[in-house]
Amino acid sequence: MSEPAIIVRGVGKQFRKPGVDRPSTFKEAVLKGFRNMKQERFWGLKDVSFTVPHGRVVGVIGRNGAGKSTLLRLIGGVGKPEEGSIEARGRIGALLDLGAGMTSDLTGRENVMIGGVIAGMTTEEVRARFDDIVAFAELEEFIDSPIRMYSSGMRMRLAFAVAAHIDPDILLIDEVLAVGDVAFQKKCIDRIAEFKKAGCTIFLVSHDPEQIHALCDELILLRKGRMVAMGPTAEVMSQYEASFTASDVEPDPELVSPVRTEDGTVLEYNVNRFGSQKAQIHDVVLMDLDYGPTYEIASGEGLMIEFSYTASPEVLSPKASISIVAADETVVYDTNTSVGGLDLPHGEHTGRLQLVIERLDLAEGEYFITVALFDETWSEAYDMHAGAYYLSVTGVGTGKGVLNPPATWDVKINGGESLNEQKARYLDTQG
Amino acid sequence: MSLLSDTSGGSRLQQRWDLLRELTVRELKIRYKRSYLGIGWSLLNPLSQLLIFSFLFGTVVPLNIPHYTAFVFTGVLAWSWFSSALTGSTAAIGANTELVRRPGFPVSVLPLLTVASNGIHYVLALPVLLLFAYVDSGGMGLSVTALPLVMIVQFVLTLGLVYLTSAAFVYFRDVQHLLLIFVMLGFYMTPVFYRANNAPEEIQFLYTYNPMAVLLEAYREILIQHRWPDFSDLAAVLVFGLAACAAGYAFFNRAILQLVDDL
Numbered sequence: 001m002s003e004p005a006i007i008v009r010g011v012g013k014q015f016r017k018p019g020v021d022r023p024s025t026f027k028e029a030v031l032k033g034f035r036n037m038k039q040e041r042f043w044g045l046k047d048v049s050f051t052v053p054h055g056r057v058v059g060v061i062g063r064n065g066a067g068k069s070t071l072l073r074l075i076g077g078v079g080k081p082e083e084g085s086i087e088a089r090g091r092i093g094a095l096l097d098l099g100a101g102m103t104s105d106l107t108g109r110e111n112v113m114i115g116g117v118i119a120g121m122t123t124e125e126v127r128a129r130f131d132d133i134v135a136f137a138e139l140e141e142f143i144d145s146p147i148r149m150y151s152s153g154m155r156m157r158l159a160f161a162v163a164a165h166i167d168p169d170i171l172l173i174d175e176v177l178a179v180g181d182v183a184f185q186k187k188c189i190d191r192i193a194e195f196k197k198a199g200c201t202i203f204l205v206s207h208d209p210e211q212i213h214a215l216c217d218e219l220i221l222l223r224k225g226r227m228v229a230m231g232p233t234a235e236v237m238s239q240y241e242a243s244f245t246a247s248d249v250e251p252d253p254e255l256v257s258p259v260r261t262e263d264g265t266v267l268e269y270n271v272n273r274f275g276s277q278k279a280q281i282h283d284v285v286l287m288d289l290d291y292g293p294t295y296e297i298a299s300g301e302g303l304m305i306e307f308s309y310t311a312s313p314e315v316l317s318p319k320a321s322i323s324i325v326a327a328d329e330t331v332v333y334d335t336n337t338s339v340g341g342l343d344l345p346h347g348e349h350t351g352r353l354q355l356v357i358e359r360l361d362l363a364e365g366e367y368f369i370t371v372a373l374f375d376e377t378w379s380e381a382y383d384m385h386a387g388a389y390y391l392s393v394t395g396v397g398t399g400k401g402v403l404n405p406p407a408t409w410d411v412k413i414n415g416g417e418s419l420n421e422q423k424a425r426y427l428d429t430q431g
Numbered sequence: 432m433s434l435l436s437d438t439s440g441g442s443r444l445q446q447r448w449d450l451l452r453e454l455t456v457r458e459l460k461i462r463y464k465r466s467y468l469g470i471g472w473s474l475l476n477p478l479s480q481l482l483i484f485s486f487l488f489g490t491v492v493p494l495n496i497p498h499y500t501a502f503v504f505t506g507v508l509a510w511s512w513f514s515s516a517l518t519g520s521t522a523a524i525g526a527n528t529e530l531v532r533r534p535g536f537p538v539s540v541l542p543l544l545t546v547a548s549n550g551i552h553y554v555l556a557l558p559v560l561l562l563f564a565y566v567d568s569g570g571m572g573l574s575v576t577a578l579p580l581v582m583i584v585q586f587v588l589t590l591g592l593v594y595l596t597s598a599a600f601v602y603f604r605d606v607q608h609l610l611l612i613f614v615m616l617g618f619y620m621t622p623v624f625y626r627a628n629n630a631p632e633e634i635q636f637l638y639t640y641n642p643m644a645v646l647l648e649a650y651r652e653i654l655i656q657h658r659w660p661d662f663s664d665l666a667a668v669l670v671f672g673l674a675a676c677a678a679g680y681a682f683f684n685r686a687i688l689q690l691v692d693d694l
Contacts, residue, residue, distance in 0.1 A: 015692060076534020079691040094534040103457060105464045114453050120535050122442060123449040172534055 005089055005170055005201035006052040006075060012083030013045040013070055013225075044070050045081070045225045052218075057202040059212045059233065061240050062222035068205045069174055071222070072096070075203060076172050090169025090201075093120065097174075098159035104148035108139055108158055111147055115162035129165045136187070137161035157184055164191045171195055173204040189214060212237060218329075232331040235323065235370060235386060242274030242381035265388050272386045279311040279318050279373050279382035284389055286369070289356070299364055299395030299404045305355045307371055309383070313348045317376040320344070320353055325368045325387055332362060332402045361405040364395040451540055451547060458548040473552040474559060480507045484624045496626055498655050501567035504560055505650045506623035512553040513589055513643060514614045516546045520593040521600040521607045524690070531690060538687045539680065542593040546586060553582075564654040572657025581649045581660060584669045588642055591675025598679065598686035622647060642668045 045067045052058050060068045074081055075088050102111050112133055116126030126133075134143050137157040139150075147155055173192070192215055196202060206212055212219065212233060219236035221229040229236050258268045259282075267273045288294050289302040297303055305322055321336035335355070337344065344351060368387035374380065395404060412418040417425075463469040484503045488494045496502050523545045530536050565571050600606040620637055627638040627648075638644040645668050649660035 073532065073534060073691075078532055078534050080688050092535045097529050097533060103461060106457065106460060110457075110460070114457050117446070117450045117453045118530065118533070118536065120446065121449075122446045123453065124445075 003054070003089075004051040005054045005056075006203065007087040008048055008050050008071075008075070008084070009086075010084035011045055011048045011071075011074065011081045011086060012043055013067075013074060013079070013081045014041045015044040016041055043225050045074075045222075046083075048222075048225075048227045049084070050220060050227065050230050052201055052203065054201055055196070055199045057196050057204065057215050057217050059204045059206060059216035059219045060222060061206075061212065061219055061237070062228075065224075066222040067225040068222055069096075072172050072174055072203060072205055075170075088170055091120065091167075093163070093166040093168025093171045095160070095163045095171065095173040098156055098163060102147060102155060102159060105146055107146050108134075108143040108150070111158065112143075112162055115159060116165075119163050119166050120168075121166055133161045133165050136164065136191075138184075153181070153184075160188060164188070167198075168195075168200060171200050171202045173202065173206070175205055175207065209237060209241075231329040232323075232325065234321075234331060234334060235325065238321075238372060238374070238381050238384055239274050239386060241379070242276075242384050265390070267385055267388055272388050273384065274386065275373070275381040275383040277383055278380075279309055279315045281307050281309050281371055281373055281383045281385060283308045284369075284371055284385065286389060286391060295390055296392040296394060297360065299393050300359055300361050300406065303357045303360045303391070305357075305369065305371070306352060308350065308352045309373055310350045311344075311348060311382075315347065315375070315382065317346050318344050318373045318382060319376060319378065321370075321372045321374065322355055323370045324362070324391065325370060326402060327366045327368075330402065332367065333357075333360075360393070361403055362393045363402050363404045364393055367391040367393060447537060447540065450537070451543055454540070454544050455548045455551065458544065459551060470555060474556050477504065477507045477511055477556060478559075480511075488624060494625060494629075498564075498567045501560075501564040501655050502626075502651060503624050504563050505654055506621075506647050508553055508556050508560055509585065509647055509650055510618060510621065510623045510643070512549050513585065514618065515552075516549040516589045516593055517596060518610050518614055519545050519549060520597045521610065524597050524600060528690075531687065539683060542590060542597050542679075542683065545593055545597075546590045550582075550586060560654070568655045568657070570657065572653070574653045574657055574659045577660055578650075578653055581646060581653065581665065584649075584665050584672060585646050587676060588646070588668055588672035591672045591677075591679050594676060594679025594683045598683040601686035601690045617643065642671055 048067075048071065060071060062068050070079075073079060074086055076092055076094055077088070102115065106114070109130075112130060113123065113126055116129075116133075117123060121129075134140055137154075137160070139154060139158055139161075142150065142154065147158070150158070171192075189211065192202065192204075196215070202215070204212075204215065216233045218231060219229075219233050219240075220227060221236050221240050229239055258266055260266050265272075284305070284307040285293055286295055287304040287306065288297060289304060291304070307320075309318070309320070311318060319337050321334065323334040324332050326332050337353070340355075367390075369389040369391055370384065370386050371389070372384035372386075373382040375382065408420070410418050410420045459470065463472065466472065468475070481500065481504050484507070485500060488496075488503075489499050520542060523541050524531070527541055530541075531538050561571070561575075596606060596610060621641055621643045622638065627635070627644060630638070645661075645664045649665055652658045652660045
């Protein structure tokens, strides 16, 4: 791994309680006395720590006011945290507040120049990219009209096009990918994907699950300024969605009392178990292919995962998903019943699901298994046991990768017979 | 800011320069777009002031200052630059909050922008000023080569004060109104349309310690007397201006952190 692009260490950011204004005139200050100028504050962010390696796309999700934009701006050097430190290495580009610095009375051309230098380019750089920018915005015909004559969509397209033609090392994006019509939105997403391909580290705030799934390698979940989770996109996303539905519909407290699973893990609600609990997963077992319960397999052996579920009457054709996550939170394997072509019925029923993995060519190491049930549209999590089951894979160390497929090396020295041919000939002569 | 540490120092400086230039041009374009006279308005304002003062103190209450036209015009132009930059400093922050919140945007460029864009008017009026001075004072000395130097000193002085006032504005909105009063008082306490040596001895300190008075004196030495300005006085103003810049810059950066939190 190369060195990280963004390092956030124990960051805390305080804000004033809204509504209680600091005196902003001399009169008020004098009346209240200067020493009263400090007032109640709250932590907008607290104890946030993470690192983002170069070239990763990290999304930040959370409800309004969770601190997403604050975090983004702090990384961009706007404002200073009261606690902790932030390091961001390289040139920072930002796709946020599009249209800031746009001037209605000036032409598109003039605005491109100004927008470009505001975004951090030199005049020369903007000139070199001018045609690309205009083409990207699809505004060739109107580029010499004042932008007060543009529609709001056209303005945003122009603003996005300018901002998208910087070449940053770190790109900060805040809710701007909903620009223009569907075709243009796709273009924006493609553009972001290009940045990603070019090795740009991207930090993104979005509310659109589809975009998040399409772009992000990892997600950070913030809740009231605290970092609740950081991990693979699918997992954190479902955790977020689960917590979302969970607080809309509080599950029956009896359903969510802590449960001890067979391998000794404690399932505790909102810690490693999420969801509305309209359907519940229980009796999760890992087995080898001979139905012997196990939590340890040799690399290349098969694995079976079985679990039962109980669905309540409101359940809509549930979908089950299973993922295997490495200790560093990389998802190494992820599958679900709709990929597997399995349809489960609506309404009240019970079922026992089985996933047979013929061979699991994973590198030696420790893994965790997440088992989850969603509704048929993936919009509500019924039950999720996040990383609740432990799996150890044994074998010879394989270096850095996550895979350990059957593989052999061979070599020919100076164009002669290869090593394996020599071996075969030796065996022939013996036999 | 250290954020852009990856880009080489040279191109970063180039970028700042381009940014300042583009923003300055934008200011001017916005101000004069869709007006028939355009930038010509920037000249009409000091010219009308010139007319008033010439009428008042040339005819109604004669001050008997030689070459009064050139004398007043020098004062009015230099003072307008100074006062419009100061009064505009508060608006520059208020009007650009979205830039202030933008990652990577060097906010410290905004005061620079205020001083520069108001300075443009001065520079544009300069040919007219030189013409007036030439005609009114009968020629031009070699000392006119020192004119840019005086302008640079005025730039530094104004910038320092603008940093301070913009920063103060973040904490107290009253600064806006205070500035208007300060600028008006300053106008009368600086010999813009009268001569300081007409004033009694006891209040001469008002002019000795008034950096703008020193600058106006230097401009007039050059343009009307065709003499070299007092370089030691100019150096003192420059040192004062640089100190104001250093203190103002530090104060300003602190204020910006505060401002960002309030937005």
